[in-house]
Amino acid sequence: MGQQEKVATSxxxxxxxxxxxxxxxxxxELSRRYPGDPGTRQPVxxxxxxxxxxxxxxxxxxxxxxxxxxxxxxxDAASFAAVLGLSEDLAGPVYDRVRAKLxxxxxxxxxxxxxxxxxxxxxxxxxxxxxxxARLISEAYADGTAAPYMGIRMKCMEAAVRDRGIRTLxxxxxxLMESGGLPDGLVLTLPKxxxxxxxxxxxxxxxEFEKARGLDxxxxxxxxxxxxxxxxxxADGTAAxARMIGAAEGRATGLHYGTFDYSACLGVSAAYQASDHPxxxxxxxxxxxxxxxxxxxxxxxxxxxxxxxxxxHVHEAWRLHYGLTRRALARAYYQGxxxxxxxxxxxxxxxxxxxxxxxxxxxxxxxxxxxxxGGDVMDEPATAKALSGYLLRGIDCGALDTAEVARLTGLxxxxxxxxxxxxxxxxxxxxK
Numbered sequence: 001m002g003q004q005e006k007v008a009t010s011x012x013x014x015x016x017x018x019x020x021x022x023x024x025x026x027x028x029e030l031s032r033r034y035p036g037d038p039g040t041r042q043p044v045x046x047x048x049x050x051x052x053x054x055x056x057x058x059x060x061x062x063x064x065x066x067x068x069x070x071x072x073x074x075x076d077a078a079s080f081a082a083v084l085g086l087s088e089d090l091a092g093p094v095y096d097r098v099r100a101k102l103x104x105x106x107x108x109x110x111x112x113x114x115x116x117x118x119x120x121x122x123x124x125x126x127x128x129x130x131x132x133x134a135r136l137i138s139e140a141y142a143d144g145t146a147a148p149y150m151g152i153r154m155k156c157m158e159a160a161v162r163d164r165g166i167r168t169l170x171x172x173x174x175x176l177m178e179s180g181g182l183p184d185g186l187v188l189t190l191p192k193x194x195x196x197x198x199x200x201x202x203x204x205x206x207x208e209f210e211k212a213r214g215l216d217x218x219x220x221x222x223x224x225x226x227x228x229x230x231x232x233x234x235a236d237g238t239a240a241x242a243r244m245i246g247a248a249e250g251r252a253t254g255l256h257y258g259t260f261d262y263s264a265c266l267g268v269s270a271a272y273q274a275s276d277h278p279x280x281x282x283x284x285x286x287x288x289x290x291x292x293x294x295x296x297x298x299x300x301x302x303x304x305x306x307x308x309x310x311x312x313h314v315h316e317a318w319r320l321h322y323g324l325t326r327r328a329l330a331r332a333y334y335q336g337x338x339x340x341x342x343x344x345x346x347x348x349x350x351x352x353x354x355x356x357x358x359x360x361x362x363x364x365x366x367x368x369x370x371x372x373x374g375g376d377v378m379d380e381p382a383t384a385k386a387l388s389g390y391l392l393r394g395i396d397c398g399a400l401d402t403a404e405v406a407r408l409t410g411l412x413x414x415x416x417x418x419x420x421x422x423x424x425x426x427x428x429x430x431x432k
Contacts, residue, residue, distance in 0.1 A: 033246070034293035037389070037421040038253075041396045042297050043109035043149050044351045045338045046256070051129040051152070052121065054112045056136050059147050063106025065341035069307065070099065073314045074345075083315045084322045084346065090353055098348045101398050106344060108397070109149040109335075112137075114168050115156070115191050116261075123164070130168045134175025141183045149185040153225075156192035157201050166205060173220075177213050188222040189256065194230045196240060196247035203249050221251045223299075227258030229265045232283050242290040252296045255287045256337075259301030275301045275324055275336075284333060300328040302337035307346070318346045325350035334393060348397075355394030362387045363408035366419070370411065388419035 049058055074080035080098075081091035112133040114126060121129070133152060140146035152172050155165030169188070176182050190202050206220040224244055226232065234240035245252050262283055263273035274280065280301070287298050303324055307317035321343055328336055329350065338347055366387040394400035395413070402413055409416075 035295050036293060038295045039417070039421050041148065042334055042393065044334065044397050045107075045336055045344075045347050046109040046111055046299065047107050047147075047338050047344075048111050048113045048117050048153065050117045050119070051112050051114045051126070051133060052118065054129075054133055054136065056139065056145075059107050059110065059140070059145060062341040062344065063102045066102045066106060066344040067099065069314065069342040070102075070345050073307075073311045073318075080345075080349070083318055084349055084353075085319075086349070086353060087357075090356060093356060094349055094352045097352050097398060098345055101348050101352075102344065105148070105398070107147040109187065110147045111150075111187070111189055112152045114165075115153050117153075123167075126164065126168055127171055130171040131175050134172045135179060137183065138176055138179035141185070142180070146183070146185065149187050150183070151185075151187035151189065153189040153191055156190065157198035158192065158194075169205070170209070173209055174213075182215070182219065186220075187253065188220070189225055190222050191225040191258070192227050192261065193224050193244060194228045194240075196243040199224060199244045199247040199252070203247070203251055206251065218250065221253040222248075223254040223256050224248070224252055225256045225258050226283065226287055227261035227265070229262070232286050239286055239290055241287055245290060245294055245296055252294075254297045254299055254335075255291055256299040257284050257287065257301045259337075260304065262301075273304075275303065276327060284331075288332065297335065298333055299335035299337070300324075300333040302339050303343075304339065306340045307342035308340070314342065317342075322346040322350045326354060329354045351397055352399040355390070355397075355399035359391060359394055359400055359405065360408060362390050363405060366391070366411070367409045370409070384419050385421070388416045389421075392416050392420055 047062065055061075070080070074083055077091045077095035080086070080095050081088070086094055114130065118126075118129075130152070137146065137150050140150070152169070154169045154172075155161040157165065173182070176186070188206075190199070193199060202222060206222070207217070209215070210217060210219055224241075226241060231240050231244065234243070241255065245255075257275070257280065259275050259280060260273050263277060263279060264270075266279050268277060268279055284298065284300065291298050303317075303321055305317045305320055307314040307321070325336060325347055328334075336347070338344055366384060369384045369387070391400065391405050391409070392413075395402055395405060395416075405416070406412060411419075
């Protein structure tokens with residue numbers, strides 16, 4: 001034992017108390033604005049289906065069409081791996097998991113579209129389609145055929161279509177309530193948001209619906225779709241998207257990048273409108289920084305190059321989609337849009353490869369951190385949080401199995417939840 005150090009201080013206790021008191025408003029503001037990750041599953045993609053096309057078998061139909069595309073253009077692991085450049089050790093596990101996913105859960109998030117993908121329809125037609133969407137989604141959740149997340153994309157809050165969008169949302173939500181209530185997986189998307197006041201209007205709208213139907217305040221959240229330059233940089237030079245998150249008053253669940261509307265808004269030629277264009281990277285970087293810590297998730301956009309036609313063209317489109325998805329994942333955009341059933345195989349291939357090729361190293365680093373075992377990388381709590389989040393996302397989508405992660409880390413799902421987010425840990429404890 002060494003010599004015991006003498007501990008002395010110079011400040012009176014009142015100094016610390018005064019500083020703490022002065023920072024109470026800041027503490028409260030930090031807690032309100034930056035609550036952290038919500039602790040819920042984030043889907044790896046969103047599929048948009050026009051309101052007049054959506055049917056009871058849409059989820060299963062997309063899965064069957066995706067499987068048919070594999071059967072026709074890449075009937076085994078070796079041929080699929082050759083198209084995408086998968087390593088030999090990943091080829092079999094990824095291909096098998098992709099097929100299993102398409103059979104079990106082909107779509108993770110489905111949005112019935114009443115905006116651009118819907119086209120021009122009469123008011124009576126849109127009324128009927130909105131009511132039908134509510135009925136079919138309610139039935140799907142009741143019989144177990146629903147995607148984990150489902151909802152609608154309404155028309156925006158611009159003057160020309162505002163009333164129509166409000167009416168469609170009212171019909172849809174009312175239909176869900178009449179059919180048994182709002183499902184847990186309900187997601188709503190507000191497109192073409194330009195000013196924070198439009199987000200405020202959406203908040204007032206769902207507030208009034210909650211009051212009218214006796215729902216808990218705050219029950220209904222929504223995504224904000226970023227499709228205009230003004231949503232990134234406001235006229236006064238501020239980041240409008242950050243103000244939009246605040247205007248949502250805790251109801252914003254996601255920021256979705258609209259590849260083609262945003263690119264066109266900036267004057268990008270059609271041939272160069274893509275999610276890896278510098279303009280897209282700039283917008284998504286602003287979205288990502290604005291959303292960090294708020295609990296709002298960021299989603300990438302889509303590619304409009306469809307994997308249809310000859311095998312050569314399908315392979316070319318698959319390579320493009322796979323590459324864009326892998327690029328997005330490396331940049332921490334864990335969700336994107338898919339526009340065609342044949343996009344789904346490469347969506348899952350990219351996601352599964354991303355998690356499977358890195359999970360052993362991530363698990364080893366997390367185990368070393370937990371056990372204070374050292375190693376060639378010195379990780380901190382923030383990195384442990386990221387490592388746990390990585391493994392959890394892999395488990396949630398089906399890329400990884402809970403058992404294989406537990407074998408390498410020695411941690412349970414509840415342990416991972418606790419490291420990834422206090423809110424996740426709370427949810428897991430409640431579930432027990």
